[in-house]
Amino acid sequence: MTAAAPIPVTIVTGFLGAGKTTLLRGLIERRQTRRLALMINEFGEISVDGALVRAASEGDAHVQIEDFAHGLIAYGDDTRFVPAMQALARRRANVDHVLIETSGLALPTAAMALLQGADLAADFVLDATLAVVDTPLLLSGAFEHGAEADAAATMFDQQLEFADVVVLNKIDGLDEAALLEAETRVRRRAPNVRFLELAYNAQLDIRLALGLRLHQGTRTDHGHTFAPLPDANATPLASQYRLNGHAHSGLAAHSHGLATHKHFHEQDPGWLSFVLRSDAEQEVEPLTAALVDVAKAQPVLRCKGHVRVQDRSVLVQGVRTRVAVSPDAAAGNAARRSQLVFIGYHISRAQVAALLSAGTGTTWR
Numbered sequence: 459m460t461a462a463a464p465i466p467v468t469i470v471t472g473f474l475g476a477g478k479t480t481l482l483r484g485l486i487e488r489r490q491t492r493r494l495a496l497m498i499n500e501f502g503e504i505s506v507d508g509a510l511v512r513a514a515s516e517g518d519a520h521v522q523i524e525d526f527a528h529g530l531i532a533y534g535d536d537t538r539f540v541p542a543m544q545a546l547a548r549r550r551a552n553v554d555h556v557l558i559e560t561s562g563l564a565l566p567t568a569a570m571a572l573l574q575g576a577d578l579a580a581d582f583v584l585d586a587t588l589a590v591v592d593t594p595l596l597l598s599g600a601f602e603h604g605a606e607a608d609a610a611a612t613m614f615d616q617q618l619e620f621a622d623v624v625v626l627n628k629i630d631g632l633d634e635a636a637l638l639e640a641e642t643r644v645r646r647r648a649p650n651v652r653f654l655e656l657a658y659n660a661q662l663d664i665r666l667a668l669g670l671r672l673h674q675g676t677r678t679d680h681g682h683t684f685a686p687l688p689d690a691n692a693t694p695l696a697s698q699y700r701l702n703g704h705a706h707s708g709l710a711a712h713s714h715g716l717a718t719h720k721h722f723h724e725q726d727p728g729w730l731s732f733v734l735r736s737d738a739e740q741e742v743e744p745l746t747a748a749l750v751d752v753a754k755a756q757p758v759l760r761c762k763g764h765v766r767v768q769d770r771s772v773l774v775q776g777v778r779t780r781v782a783v784s785p786d787a788a789a790g791n792a793a794r795r796s797q798l799v800f801i802g803y804h805i806s807r808a809q810v811a812a813l814l815s816a817g818t819g820t821t822w823r
């Protein structure tokens with residue numbers, strides 16, 4: 459009996475708020491006959507992304523979604539990723555492609571390592587790792603190395619470094635000169651990146667996203683050898699080392715770094731995430747203005763959640779000082795309580811709660 463072909467896996471990485479979930483929703487809409495399984499991981503303790511993707515695929519029996527809120531999947535102390543993937547392998551007759559959305563504070567390398575490990579290598583093959591980039595933010599210099607932004611800049615660099623494909627997202631308002639400048643900046647920071655793709659309105663051509671087969675050469679039946687997998691429990695920095703460089707047919711040889719260190723926020727406890735809640739009805743304009751003020755006063759890199767406005771619920775999405783409020787397809791009309799998750803580097807929960815409460819004239823805690 460011939461072994462079943464391994465299921466291709468695409469890892470979608472990218473910094474907080476780059477547009478990973480939006481891009482995945484677009485891919486689901488244009489999946490045609492492909493049967494997709496999605497693993498969605500986010501940093502905060504409430505799951506917003508999973509609900510949004512679920513709303514995009516409602517009623518579609520060919521889209522399976524596994525939601526991993528809180529924590530980082532595939533990292534050292536995660537026990538959920540491998541069993542979830544093995545369960546997918548058992549249902550392989552119904553899965554053509556797996557997409558993994560990593561948290562905005564994770565590197566793709568942890569999942570890459572497990573895919574190549576003994577538990578999963580026979581059933582899965584890495585198709586490609588995509589890094590989604592918030593292009594206006596890149597051009598604004600937000601990821602330049604400087605005293606304050608260092609942690610974000612480092613994470614951004616590492617996500618690019620381990621990607622095969624960089625997706626320039628949020629480019630709807632940019633002209634050609636800006637796009638060329640963005641490409642130059644990406645190439646300077648990540649010379650190993652093989653393709654740059656443009657996603658207008660977070661729409662990526664599905665043929666450019668799935669089925670790239672960039673890592674087929676990494677399978678052992680192609681004669682490649684690897685350094686042993688890192689010990690996931692080793693101390694964070696000591697366990698970071700590279701796989702042997704390997705050639706891809708028709709493409710230049712390159713190597714992938716493997717940094718299967720534990721939670722990034724354990725390594726750098728400056729990364730914080732917390733949820734603020736309010737039982738009071740909110741108004742969109744003061745709330746939006748208050749969130750912008752919060753992001754100016756505190757190092758908030760991301761905020762999102764469901765907020766009750768009159769008799770309905772709205773979805774709030776903030777990436778630094780850009781805050782958008784839209785109808786809440788995922789929560790329906792039911793959110794009785796407003797909940798917003800905030801993620802940032804050295805942010806003060808007390809300060810954010812005070813500013814938000816003062817700006818909205820309601821209690822947030």
Ligand SMILES: Nc1nc2c(ncn2[C@@H]2O[C@H](COP(=O)(O)OP(=O)(O)OP(=O)(O)O)[C@@H](O)[C@H]2O)c(=O)[nH]1
Pocket residue numbers: 472473474475476477478479480481500507561562627628629630657658659660661760775776777782
């Ligand atoms: N203008 C514009 N906005 C976009 C685009 N893609 C995403 N956004 C917006 O950017 C915000 C963040 O998008 P998400 O898809 O949630 O980002 P994410 O990378 O999944 O975020 P995290 O999982 O929190 O890291 C949302 O308000 C989106 O509507 C785009 O191409 N153009």
